[in-house]
Amino acid sequence: MKLQALFEKNIKINFPFLIGEKLLIACSGGLDSVVLTHLMKQLECEIALAHCNFSLRGKESDGDEMFVIGLAKSLEIPVFAETFDTKKFAEEHKISTQMAARDLRYNWFAEILKDFKYDYLLTAHHLDDDLETFFINLTRGTGLNGLTGIPKENNKIIRPLLKFSRQEILQYAETNNFKWREDSSNQKTDYLRNKLRLEVLPKFKETNESILKNFQKTQQNLQASQNLIDDYMGLVFKLVISGGSNSYKINIQKLKELPNTDALLYELLHGFGFTEWDDVSNLLDAQTGKMVFSKTHQLLKNRDELILTEISDENISEEFLVPKTGITSPINLKIETSKYIGETEKNLIYIASEKLKFPLKLRKWRSGDSFQPFGMKGKKKLSKFFKDEKIPLTEKEKIWLLLIDDQVVWVIGHRMDDRFKVTENTSEILKISYLKNN
Template structure:
């Protein structure tokens, strides 16, 4: 497996070479094997372990195991204990969702504070198969069937081409030790039930199930990419943007084949679930409307008009001083002695070009800026189209401004006018995280 893994890294993850990598390590079979594989590649790695305090002494035992593993392998380790049940109760979410939120928020902090380039997780081929069936059972589109992505921003999953059986074989051949999570043996959760009861029967009837599933995943992903490109073209034909709304031209979209599917692709992500009702809206009387938790879709003559329900939040403006804020978004402004590599969630700016307090607000129709690396200005609406940013993502985008000039389209591109130059006297590092 090691040779296969090395080849896979060289083919799909060559960008990891020379990078500083953080491995999410539970102490279980998968993450222990991933740690050993990356160590054998002489990568610069560290481990991060979450103790969710859900299994008493067993959880503490997992933490001590991971700390011991890191010590034996002579690599750094981070460990954090969370009151997961309290967090779940306060935020009125499931324990599983609470653990996920806490885990990734903490990982993100470590990545930024200790300057790791990527987070590696040990998801493998069987995990993807389970996710496929879970999404299939709940009803989903191609995106939900396309599986777990190998790369999602800074999260990398280098074991997705390997089965649980291959991972176990590698561990046994190399006499590796790992921890067993007793909760994985319970069938209370759908994923565990699939893993323990349903999928083993599928594998018994078809020995090449995982191999065939990989082919299916590649076909689905290729189809999804094709649909996204086509939807971007359709968007330019049928959608127009107003200050606080999007308008879909009904006659134009009706002229195109597969109208219902196009509506799904255009409106997916705004919380609508009754897609038959959305489709029926095309031929409904003016004034007919549908609501999701966040948006309203109304028939207005020859258009479908999409607006946020809580529009006043889009018009809120927040003042930002040279510090860290956590509302309405997570943003940190701090001095820096040097300029590092600018990323989507991290920029470096010349302090003397800013006038504090800065302003934070959502983007508006007519906004323009000078994208980093360009000489001329560009309207944000044009920038979003060129970047193929979908409708639902545009509404989440915040701007950081100084004297009404855009400093940063947060999470996307900074403004060239505020870049650091050889004449810069003081550098500011600005970081954004979800």
Template sequence: MQAKFNNQIKQNFSFLLGKKLLIACSGGLDSVVLTHLMKNLNPQIALVHCNFSLRDAESDDDEKFVVGLANNLSIPVFTETFDTIKFAAEHKISTQMAARELRYNWFDELISEYEYDYLLTAHHLDDNLETFLINFGRGTGLSGLTGIPIVHNKIIRPLLNFSREEILQFAVDRNYEWREDSSNKKTDYLRNKLRLQVVPQLKETNEALLKNFQKTQRNLLASQNLIEDYMLIVFNLTVTQVEESYKIDVEKIKQLPHTEALLYELLHGFGFTEWDDVSNLLYAQTGKKLLSTTHQLLKNRNTLLLTKIANEKTSEEFLITELGSETPIKLEIKPTKDISEIGKHIIYVASEKLKFPLILRKWRKGDSFIPFGMTGRKKLSKFFKDERLSLNEKEKIWLLISEQKIVWVVGYRMDESFKVTDKTNQILKITFTNERV
């Protein structure tokens, strides 16, 4: 296996040679074998071990084993102990997700602080098959069936083409020692159930299972690459980016073949799961919208507007004193002697007409004001319609309020009542600079 591994590194991962490498080592069979394989090939390696405090003394013994392995091989080792249960509870996520987040955040810190080039993990072919089956069972698109990426940014998985059986045989032949994780024998987790019960039966019915699975993976990856190239063309044809939002041209996307599949490829990375509902938006009335955990998809005339869901703070009211305040948008208020610079991001108001503290909030149904230059009061809903604002643009609008009166529809129009006149004693210049959040 060493010769096969060395050949693969030279052919497919030559960029690793001579680099400073971290190896994620749990003390289990796979990571121990990867450590020995890389030590024989590249001396510039160090081990990183996470103690997640999930198995009491067993977790501590795993850490001691990895430290001993590093010492025996005369290579550096980094260890870190985490309170995984507490972290999971605080962030309201599963223990598995908490361990993953803690692990990779720490890895990133080590790579940056000690200037390592790459992190190697010991995922192998059987792991990849299990991931395929998990995603297949949950329902996924093509990208979900392509399995674990062999290269992902600075994370490299050089054992993905090796089976668990090959790895085990290599370790036995070399008399390597490793730790057995007792939790791997439990079937509480889906991956363990597949590993212990499902995959062995599949291998019994098909001796060439892993070999055929590799062929399937290569075919799927080739298809995925082809789709990505095509989707770049589709994106440039049908999507327009406006700041942090995206506008999808409904008519153009309808004219293309396989419309539903195209929508999936365009939007699956934004957390949407109900794809029938997404497709129905193409034919829905203006105002219909769908929400994922992170994004909103809104039908507005002949476009679908994709935007991030606003921070919860945007529903609050923010006080602005004469000394200033921390708000979701940056407003600069200062005295001026004359009216010079003009634009939608600037207004000039009569200072004596403002009463601090001012309030910054989102618009509400029933809000009205007297648009600058007019005499009659107009509801904001009618003002927005006249301005031909999309529903998404309306949701982003902030109002500057003084004593329950709208001073400024920020970025659009100030209220006539606050304008500067010949009788104004002091002029205030209010500038909308930028979004804070």
């Protein structure tokens, strides 16, 4: 059966939701994306092309852009083209050129989907790409999920060519006399993927002509196993996880009661970017306060729990002025006069007005800060206060201070300073409320 018929069948069985939708095709001008464009055009779908010029190959990059624009014109479909200074972006963000190109590409695609109301993005990944990804993940060390390959669907990103080999795609293009662009950088072995594609996998395929067919079957078996794990992990999640939104708490005792504890911990946390798995596992028996970090998250051992939170980008050195009426950002503090002293709470205090001088200052707590906790005579460092109050490190990082000059008036949400309390000599009482939900 010809590729076109197989492709149409694949769409009807696996991607019927694409029919009748507005579709954006990521088109480099290379063989795969050109064939995908023609196949989708044959289905009479509403399509447009999106091309990224990464400015990495000089005139060749510009030639790719002009080719894609010409292809769109010949097929009478819309085209979007954008030029990026990829090397500059990579330097500014301290990432590789490959990662920079990927970030630029997908961020721009997302903007087009949103701004021009396209429903899905189609990419031209095929079976050989999937095999290369399998080997790349294998060399890096990965769990089962990393061996299941490139997903055919990932939210708005769809890969309808994934079950077809590059040879099938090439044969279809040559039969129909399609033109496409060859990327000269694909012939360089500087990158692992190119080295696999050009040197390793061709020899591997020579040992078995059915390697791609067998690989597909292996992928199906691996995915079935992953599905079983996902179903089981859904039950485990309900049993050992609490919290949500900003943080998760893992009950260590309940986790240890289950078989294969380390494997379960990996399945619970691998999606949060952790790589030092021995360190993660060691947290189960570590002292309170020990932490492990990924680029995006932190994992804290706090007594009988592991607490997972996203790393905040807030600048803890920033200070804000607080007038006598209060402040609404970055947190909401309401300041008003009061004729009497009500009951003091963690989020509500009463202060002697004459002891203050406005504007006050608001900032995050810092190492070395100290205050005189309400009801005490001597000073105490905040770090010691937090330890005595059994406040976990993840919560400490969120704590704000209200100050006059460098004196702490209130550890907001926890304890006011005794030196600013209302006495019988107080002439004006101020009520300060921390409004969390506003």
